[in-house]
Amino acid sequence: MRDIELLAPAGDLERLKAAIYYGADAVYIGGKRYGLRAGTNNFTIDEIKEGVRYAHARGKRVYLTLNIIPHNEDLVGLDEYIAATHDLGIDAYIVSDPGIFTLVKKVAPKAEIHISTQANNTNWMSALFWHNMGAKRVVLARELSISEIKEIRRNVPDTLELEAFVHGAMCISYSGRCLLSNFLTGRDANKGECTHPCRWKYYLVEEKRQGEYFPVFEDDRGSYIMNSKDLCMIEHLPELIDAGVSSLKIEGRSKGIYYVAVTVNAYRKALNSYMKDLESYRFDKSLLEELSEASTRDFTTGFYFGRPGPEEHNYNKDICRTSHDFIGIIRGYDRDKKLIKVEQRNRLFANEEVEVLTPHGVYPFNTGTLYDADFNEIDCAPHAQQTVWMKSEKEFAEFDVLRRKRV
Structure with a gap:
């Protein structure tokens, strides 16, 4: 093979x-x-x-x-x-x-x-x-x-x-050769600047009724006819x-x-x-x-x-669904202090139940007490890409991912 x-x-x-x-x-x-x-x-x-x-x-x-x-x-x-x-x-x-x-x-x-x-x-x-x-x-x-x-x-x-x-x-x-973006926005898809107009909502307008928009299908949200x-x-x-x-x-x-x-x-x-x-x-x-x-x-x-x-095709929506929120990426592990270093990507709270995605499996994890970059105790990490430390007996590696299941 x-x-x-x-x-x-x-x-x-x-x-x-x-x-x-x-x-x-x-x-x-x-x-x-x-x-x-x-x-x-x-x-x-x-x-x-x-x-x-x-x-x-x-x-x-x-x-x-x-x-x-x-x-x-x-x-x-x-x-x-x-x-x-x-x-x-x-x-x-x-x-x-x-x-x-x-x-x-x-x-x-x-x-x-x-x-x-x-x-x-x-x-x-x-x-x-x-x-x-x-x-x-x-x-x-x-x-x-x-x-x-x-x-x-x-x-x-x-x-x-x-x-x-x-x-x-x-x-x-066909094979990504598209002129629609260039025609509608002046940005050339064939030179890397596609604005993805195929994901937009479209309505019909009758020539003599300018300003009156009719959905392509009977749906008040419009129709994603190329989505x-x-x-x-x-x-x-x-x-x-x-x-x-x-x-x-x-x-x-x-x-x-x-x-x-x-x-x-x-x-x-x-x-x-x-x-x-x-x-x-x-x-x-x-x-x-x-x-x-x-x-x-x-x-x-x-x-x-x-x-x-x-x-x-998704004619009625262009919604990207997800069952989990990405909340942080692990940047390292301090073996002496048994602390993992996390770079926050979405708001992260103390004592919440999350998951850690690794190449070896998905592990349930409680965030426990949170510490900021200077090891001050905090209740949550609200700032984008904020450095957070948290206790962990298990050693995780850089690029392991923290995520929260949506309720």
């Missing part, structure tokens, strides 16, 4: 470290330019250097997105950027444009190149073209079915890796692997650290369980429940088992 990679998103250095801590084999990141998530913090050159060092020290890989659809001005300085990041040890570049592909081959001829889903990789001839040009991997379009992926795998060499999305937001435009459910394939990893996919990709470079922790942790457990015993594998349904504990829309399997129908 070939190695299967779990590939996680990392919008910044903290999320990169969290993704690796919770079990990602590789992470994909973006710099301050050239990637399709301009709204995230993204990485400076120095942060890329630290992220690569951190990942490589743990045997993990880092891929850098250069997947915009560029205009002429976007090419200025790109060669120097490729050279600088290649020297830092980037393991692969994710590109969608033939011009950027050519430039990477020229500046860093030995660099590994992955072809982004933005390149509309929907058939084996396209995949074979990119492989013959020197690509190591093709990221498959989200619009493919399992049977189509199998056909691609049969018709391309084993030396070409196939990567597919398994979790995260779905785009209503797709989120992709979730955690129950179907065996089918994807059997189809020939070797990298399982989680979407979400714009998502927070709690999403990264919960999602990577759940997929890591599912993948490990399957790879350990292929014949008698049974999916653990508690992992699906665990995924729902991060802020999420309803789930869909997308195009993998046929074309999506009306039930794959």
